[in-house]
Amino acid sequence: xxxxxxxxxxxxxxxxxxxxxxxxxxxxxxxxxxxxxxxxxxxxxxxxxxxxxxxxxxxxxxxxxxxxxxxxxxxxxxxxxxxxxxxxxxxxxxxxxxxxxxxxxxxxxxxxxxxxxxxx
Numbered sequence: 014x015x016x017x018x019x020x021x022x023x024x025x026x027x028x029x030x031x032x033x034x035x036x037x038x039x040x041x042x043x044x045x046x047x048x049x050x051x052x053x054x055x056x057x058x059x060x061x062x063x064x065x066x067x068x069x070x071x072x073x074x075x076x077x078x079x080x081x082x083x084x085x086x087x088x089x090x091x092x093x094x095x096x097x098x099x100x101x102x103x104x105x106x107x108x109x110x111x112x113x114x115x116x117x118x119x120x121x122x123x124x125x126x127x128x129x130x131x132x133x
Contacts, residue, residue, distance in 0.1 A: 017054065023120040025050035027113035035108045037101030045097035053091045053113070061087055084110035 025046055031038050032046075040046045064083055065072070072079045085106040092100040100106050 021051045027116035031109040031112045037105040041097035049095045049098045
């Protein structure tokens with residue numbers, strides 16, 4: 014449970030950064046931001062694997078680039094489900110997905126670095 018909440022917090026930071034850097038992406042309140050972060054985690058855990066399997070041939074043909082479209086679709090789905098989370102168009106969803114991915118990747122790198130025991 015702590016791991017999920019930590020990932021949701023990291024996702025919330027990524028979404029907040031997207032609101033600062035991507036035109037057309039905004040939240041009505043901080044509570045909406047947190048709800049969207051948690052829901053994005055749930056969508057990525059449940060819906061994204063099914064969508065990945067269904068679009069696997071296209072993903073292979075595009076050498077994995079279609080995963081960017083799939084991630085943007087997940088952000089768009091969350092924006093559609095959460096009132097108060099607004100993403101204008103595919104470009105906004107794509108850039109938001111990239112920013113959330115980068116923030117999650119960097120945070121995971123720092124967390125993994127903290128868990129590694131020093132060699133004595």
